[in-house]
Amino acid sequence: MSLVVRGAIKDYDWGIIDGLARWAGESTNAPQAELWYGVHPGGPSPLVDSKGQATGDDLARHFDVESIPLLVKLLAAAKPLSVQVHPNKALAAMGYAEQQSGEDPRRVYSDPFEKTELLVALQDFEAFAGWRDQSQAIDFLIAIENLNEGLDLSSAKSEVSAGRFKAAIPLLIAANTAEVVASMAVAAKNIGLELAQVHAYEIVISEYANDSGALITPLLAYLSLAKGEAVFLPAGVPHSYIRGIGVEVMTSSDNVVRLGLTTKPVFVDHALKAINDGLHPQVLRAGIGDLIWPVNAPFVVRLLETGSERMPKGAYRIALAIEGKSNIIFEDAEITIRPGTAAVMSAEDPDADVEAHGLVAVIQSTILTQH
16 A cells, blocks of 8 residues: 655755755754655655654655666755756766775775656756857857957867866866856856856856866756656766756755765766767756656646646555645545645556645656566
8 A cells, every 4th residue: 555755854055945845844043955655765754644743653664666767856956056967877876886995995886776866846947957059158158258358269169169068177177266156147147047047057156166167067968847847867877956846856966976066075087977969958948737757757737737647556656745635546545635745656556646736746766576
C-alpha cells in the first residue's frame, strides 16, 4: 500500500526565507531551498501519519533506489544557484569509483548515478540553460571587451565562433575579475537584450561579483517560464537557476559538478568532462493539465487542478500535493494528501487514481519493473 511522506528540508543559502514553509509545515525564519521526496541518502523523506505528523520513520527504510528511481523536489530560489552540470551514467560511475578507491581524493560525486532533471514552474521562473545563440554570445563578449580597457577575449570568441562553447569556459574563468563581472549588465543592455535578462545579470553581479565563474553566464541562454511550463535538462547540459519556485523531477542522484556562482567546491576539470556540447535543454510550453513527457525522459509529469489521473501499477509513482487536497483512490482504500505531503507508490503497489481538488503534481516513472 502507498506510503505518505513529507519532504526532507534543505537550507542552502540561495533559498527563499521561509519559501517552502507552506509545504514544509514549519517556519524557520531562514532560507528554505529544497524539499526532497525520495530515498536518496542525502535526504530520505520522513513518513507521516494521516494528520501529516512525522512518525519517526523514513522512506529509505522501506525502499531502495531501484524501487524509488526518481527524486522529486520542491525548489525555492531567491538568488542564482551555481552554474552546474550533471554527469551521465558512465562518467558518474567512473568518477564515483575513482573517488571511493582513493584515485581521486576530491569529493566530486555524491553517488554513481546519472542525474537528468526536469523543472516545472509553480510561478514565474528564470534560468540560464544551455548555450546562448552563437552570434549573440560573441556580441556579448565583444560588448564586455568594449567596457574593459585592455581586456582581450579573442581566444574565447574564437572558440565560440567554432561552436566550441565548452572550450571557452576556462579562458573566461582566467579573464574573470570583479571589474569585468560588474560590466555584464551594461554589456547585456548595449547589445539589446530584454530588460529581464539585463536584470538577471544585475542579480549575478550583486550576489557573485568576485566569483570566478560569473563570466561564464554570458555563454548561457536565458530562459523564462510561466506557471506550468517546464525545462528538461539532460545530463551534460550546463545551467543555473536564477530565481523562482518550482517542482523538480530527476533520476535519484545528487551529482552536481559546479563551475561557479557558489560558495561550494568548484571542479572545473570534472565539469568540462561532463558537458556535452551536442545536447540542449528542452523547453516545454505546457499548462496546467497538460502531460509533460520530454524526449528520452525516464518519467512523465502532469500538474492537475481538477479531474483525475490514472496511475497504473508496474512502475514507480508519486503524487505531491501543492495546493488544496487530493485523494489517492485504490480499489479497497483511499488516502488524502495535503500541501507538502506526497503519496508514494512502488511498482508493486496496485493501480490508483488521483482525484485533484487543488493543484497536485502527478509523476510516473516510465521504467517498467520486470517481474
